[in-house]
Amino acid sequence: MKKGLTLVLTLVLVSVMAFASTALAADKTLTIMGVWGGHERDAFEKVIETFETATGIDVQFEGTRDLPTLLTTRLEAGNPPDIVALPNPGNMKELAAEGHLVDLRKVLDMDTLREDYGQTWIDLGSYNDGLYGIFISADVKSLVWYNPKQFEAKGYDIPKTWDEMERLMNNMVAKGDIPWSIGLESGAASGWPGTDWIEDIMLRTAGPEVYDQWVNHDIPWTDERVKKAFEIFGKIARNPKFTWGGPTAVLATNFGDAANPLFTNPPQAYMHRQASFITGFITDNNPDLVAGKDYNCFILPPINEEVGTPVLGAADMMGMINDTPEARAFMRYLASPGAQMVWIGAVGSKIGINKRIDLNVYSSELMKNIAKGLREADVFRFDGSDLMPKAVGSGAFWQGVMDYVGGQDLDSVLEHIESVADDAYDSGKTTD
Incomplete structure (x- = not known):
């Protein structure tokens, strides 16, 4: 050293x-x-x-x-x-x-x-x-954080595929445990953690080329591949069995506090998807925790084998x-x-x-x-909402995630984002 x-x-x-x-x-x-x-x-x-x-x-x-x-x-x-x-x-x-x-x-x-x-x-x-x-x-955003000691105590294994992830979530629920803690609240920027989820899922289901088309608005927000990404996220974020506190807590919990339920005794949740910067929040909120021993992470598993495991960041x-x-x-x-x-x-x-x-x-x-x-990542893609026009990426997309988790009809949410995107991209603007 x-x-x-x-x-x-x-x-x-x-x-x-x-x-x-x-x-x-x-x-x-x-x-x-x-x-x-x-x-x-x-x-x-x-x-x-x-x-x-x-x-x-x-x-x-x-x-x-x-x-x-x-x-x-x-x-x-x-x-x-x-x-x-x-x-x-x-x-x-x-x-x-x-x-x-x-x-x-x-x-x-x-x-x-x-x-x-x-x-x-x-x-x-x-x-x-x-x-x-x-x-x-x-x-690096494509990370799932967990408590290694609790995973070992419960006999939970790190999933290597999305099928294994789904089996893990169902196994946790069967044992009376909550799989995920998610926090979308971030003041005026509320919703952005959910856009990261959807971007990661888009990369893993539709692939990087379609992801680029989506970011550039070469395909509409009403495209079935975009809708599928929202639905996969919704199966977790809108399900009170899968998320700590259910949709109400998901909407109200600040992103910086969303990892805390993993470290209560007993844990209130077992996994948290967030970027590498969350380590700062974890240690600030739990100063006695040791990296690698008390908290660790794994890459969000692949969903479509043909796409592999891209990295979002x-x-x-x-x-x-x-x-x-x-x-x-x-x-x-x-x-x-x-x-x-x-x-x-x-x-x-x-x-x-x-x-x-x-x-x-x-x-x-x-x-x-x-x-x-x-x-070593074969495929890296930048945060999609950061590449979109401001009215879309940090406007309609952020709000659309909040509306969807809050219970609004997905088709209506996507149609609204698409209407905003039509105006924003057609105007030739790149950030607003």
Whole structure:
């Protein structure tokens, strides 16, 4: 472990010093806007501090939970930040189309980037033959969390297929146990955890090509394949035998608290589907739990054997607005394994993108295994709702999930989303 940590620190130092020559004077500054707050902001500040120490550049970070609105205001006023943490690829494409983002092909060594990054990540950051965003970390979403001690005590096995998953759920119910804990509440963003479920199911039933068609609205929301994904989710989320507290609790439980029922004595539920970032919530709410021993995860099993087991995820993405030497230096730094090791080592629940990241930076064997799984995934797809126009992805889709779980007719829900999608896509907008 000491050897691994020494390598981590060495790579960080080399990465930062490679950009030190760009500091032209001690009073050079760089402005960055992002959504991070709390622990994540503290972690990103460590990334900034390392860069500042090596270069002498003063980095000023501005955090906001309403980044799209504030960024639009700043762009209109002519004083945007130099660098921005982009909410999603859809937002990146809109800003690039409007000419606000710098093509990073002019900034980064593309040969090095292709060696360090999988092609999927380069494609996700590209628009019209240009590269306008780089990813610094990811959240793997296709994960089911469980309590290993309770699984062993009850004789429950990890399912490898959806048929085995269904048998496990029925076995749990027969023993008087509740299979799932689900929480869809997230303030104004309520519903998004349900969209992740449906996206994962779409990938596992219809496959990645149809998934892409759905995201791009090349097939309608009323398509039978979309309806099937909702129905599979509904068989769980709308069933009081399968979910802790039934649909009422599903709608009212905050996503950050939804894993808690797995760790009560006795457990109120036995499984929770959520992204890798949930480890932060689990340990904050249950500080005595040990990763891998008291909580663990497995990949959501395949449903259609022909499709296999794709990985769904989201990621932290950075774009450059002002082309300055300081901004160029920081973007090169962010793409390096050193910067990403500082970030993921400090935040604790993120997976790095650069393939040269030393796995010893991860806080546990559990996170190492998740990182390996992401690297080895044959198929990766970005969170679909984040790629859709805002009116659809974070509007009608989020609300449609809440309405469906609340008991509304599925055909009516899908018809409404389709009507919103018709207007949003036909208008040519990419994020609203």
